[in-house]
Amino acid sequence: MSAAKGFTASGMAVRTAAILFIFVIIFTGLLSGAYLWTKPAIEASAAEEKMKLVDEVLPRTEYDNDLLTDTVALQATPELGLADPSTVYRARKAGQPVALIVESVAPDGYAGKIRLIIALRANGEVGGVRVTQHKETPGLGDYIEVKKDKNKARPWITQFIGMSLAQVTDKEWKVRKDGGKIDYYAGATITPRAVTKAVLKAAHWAEANRDRLFAEGGAQ
């Protein structure tokens, strides 16, 4: 703590700088060490997190490939509401296409964007939809999240499972209030309307791009 006697002013400055430098080296080393040591575990849990989301929209028994590595990079896709590049995961069983798992954004939620993850089966059906991020009113519009939905037996968002463009026309692919067949809870119409629209758009997009996407890139 105390300044050593016999040092000149410039000597003191150099000494202090050297001490500070040593501390910087030590703690930077500590940081890089911790970073490198924890990196594999953190990456593994990040992948596990992703898989958990995927599991919600597509059961693991339905495909046998490593879906997190069988991917296609996607440029900004306005059809999916994506302004930034994203990744499409491809699920296959015995090499045959099973489903595409895409991110999608509903831009017109009641409080801004609603981010979704959607599984689109190769046969045209919707495999499942989950909300990954939203700012809808708590207690009113947030039932689009399975966790917040009071109907535990049949959460709102599961209505989309099995719907396909072949069975459901665009006119029906709307909330009941707009003349469609999607149920919603009174009090919040804008939120389910936004999600419904985003899922419909994703279904159309998959219809047009499915074959190209499954053929692309030689992975598998």
Added chain:
Amino acid sequence: MITREEFRTIAGNGIWKQNTSIAQILGLCPLLAVTTNAVNGIMLSLATIIVMALSNVAVASLRNLIPHEIRIPVFILIVAALVTVIDLLFNANLHELYLVLGIFIPLIVTNCIVLARVEAFAAKNPPLQSTFDGVFMGVGMLWTLALLGAMRELLGNGTVLGGIDMVFPNMQPIQLLPESYPGFLLALLPPGAFILLGCMIAWKNWMDAKAAERARLKPPAPVASAGCH
């Protein structure tokens, strides 16, 4: 080692006399943002306890090696490095807990109470005492934030323990006021936090004044607050 007397002083300072939130009034930025319910307040405090104990013990052990003139940059370096390392270790080894506490750990970087205790206590005291100081300062913060969060939540939503499902997935918040309670938005917004914190500070001062009167002592000296909130 540590004497009983020392331990009692450190604990008393942390929990009541120099309570971070209602006496030193430090670290208000994360405090106001987080205490919309009691669970969040408790979680932030738990993360702070870990960080404060570790940064205090690190600085106290190194205190004789740090030149006085450059102590602040070195302290900042130590605290920042420790917070980051704790964040990484939590993420890697205790991932379940990280999902709950994780969002609060980066918030601690904005909490000047950590640096304040390092500078005011750990730089002048041995490691063991400094560790206890860090822990008890955190405990003081814990009960204040829990109380503030609980009051804001009760006034704002009529519930207690909102957000408990984040920690224990099978527990639900308890609706204390009737369902028809319209809610009081101000309590959930930052101004409400300021107003309620003001009430808590007034309550503490009133308690202190009463205690001082009872003991026929001089009223407690006003606590200096640092220029960081």
